[in-house]
Amino acid sequence: MQHQYDLSRHNSFAFPAICPAFYQPHSLSELDAILEELTSPFYILGAGSNTLFTEAKTTTILQPAFKGISVNEDGDSVLVSAQCGENWHALVSFCVDNQYYGIENLALIPGSVGAAPVQNIGAYGTELADVIEYVLWYEFESKSIKKLNRSACQFAYRDSIFKNQLAGKGLIVEVTIRLAKQWQANLTYRGLDELPGDVTAKDVFDKVIAIRRAKLPDPEILPNAGSFFKNPVVEKHTFEALKKRYPNIPAYPQENNKVKLAAGWLIEQSGLKGFRYGEVGVAETQALVLVNYASKHGQDIIHLAQYVQKQVLAKFEIFLQAEVRLLSSKGLIELTQPRQA
Template sequence: MPASVIFDADLAEHHTFGISVRSRALMVVDSVAALANAYQAEAWRALPKLVVGGGSNLLFTEDFDGLVILNRIAGREVSESADHFHLHLGAGENWHEVVAWSLESGMPGLENLALIPGTVGAAPVQNIGAYGVELADFCEYVDYWDCESAERVRLSAEQCHFGYRESVFKAGLKGRAVVVAVGLKLSKHWQPKLGYGPLSALGVDTTPQAIFDEVCRVRASKLPDPSALGNAGSFFKNPVISETLFSHLQQGHPQIPSYPAGEGQIKVPAGWLIDNAGLKGYQVGDAAVHTEQALVLVNRDKASSAEVTALARHVVATVSERYGIELEPEVRILDAQGKAGW
């Protein structure tokens, strides 16, 4: 067996919730060839497999009865056209470090997405977004390893079918595709995106670095450091509801914030719904709704997966009863076979 394989591995340090669950085996891969071997080698072929980047969007409900593959495929390449910088990034690169590097290299555009945890490979799967910007706004292509056809495939951004926290990698290619590289296109004619929250106070003459600094400041003030307090960032998606339902909610809750989400649709902040339902600080065992940001569920010390899922169900039920809105997890909740469900 490869020297990098660990059997009966504790996964606590490989996902940001920091809950102690185990996997039958764990392997680190740093190339597409190594990834291909993990899927094709006789020793692993029959086992369920789970590819993990930074582990910042995972909750295991039980021990994983298979092979966990840590994707550490690195690489940063830059080319230019008349109006754009073109970045080719390995899936194992740290996302925030790439954002900081792009600014330092004179290639702004990603600053609104600063301090989002995880790796480059996870970014298109989740179509990460913050402060009015999504990965889809910059994506040029995604390269993935096809586990069924055993070949490397490139999809254009259009073929990725990006939506709000959605992509083809969570739908038609779920369980089949492992992202190995991402291509981004950054305009040389930079314009600030200041439509969300505290960024609007910066003004149109602001700089990319000022936006980066403010995003980092705000995120750090609201989101707990996983190394100090286990969490997976935003646990729930911000729900998109009909204008009719929103108008009804406004009658009883005139202060409810909202954002346009397409024709006849309104996005409302899940954190606001949870906070105003009186759930900040609510605990089930060692699992709790964060006292500063209600959208985040935290592991206060030695929370079990059962405590976190019980807390999440209570949040969903309470918000549904109060507002008639069914919250959906943004976090991937996985069973022993790596299947979603809670």
């Protein structure tokens, strides 16, 4: 355990927050021992690529560093199990190299395996829920491991039981995915549809990486946490009213008469693409990404995010919700709704 530990290297916004104590268990027995001695509230941190430290201090941090990948053949498919401390992109790369198919579209998403189910990571027409077999969940209260299958995880768009009923009640230890041995490309998403019919999984993997590199700022060069806001899902009648005013509005029909809108488009149409707010700003290449040019204060991103919310609310009457988790010195917080401009 480390006291007064600087988390600059543990968040993709690169903010220099200090935590009172930093624990990094490598095994279940180490985790058990830490939980015995931990009395203060703590936050489970993966690689910090979906977390914003909103103050100069955070709560105590628990960063599980369990490592290992194992593979079990199961008929036409394979079950690949990865420990929570593995890197997600490295797992995708491992699967592509070994010809286990189904997650190549999820290449280059930063972060840990343990965080992947939390917001049901997704990109380029695939989401984790499509391949998940089960999650091993360490329950703090009973100090035991539970096996949660896909339906128990209650996956939805950027959502799962881990963000809701199970938040703060345990930790994802291991993730098992079922992948195909028979290659079948998923090229439905714009950008991938230009690939030829005889494309290999490695071609798709490389293409996804190339598109992402062209579109998204690299956090190593320009710190950010990917999409800052969730794409809003609205009622069909709300969408139809908007469509009359904005005939080009991008929309993705959902179940239950709902429609998903593109938050990046709403922000761009509000005139904010490339907008600078002091040392932070809205990315020039993708309006959904907020970037940290040189700020040392997470609050700057909060102020910018609230400004973006306010402008989008004023123009479209749609309230954008943060996708990124916001950690203060007292625990997780929400972005408050701004007053309409």
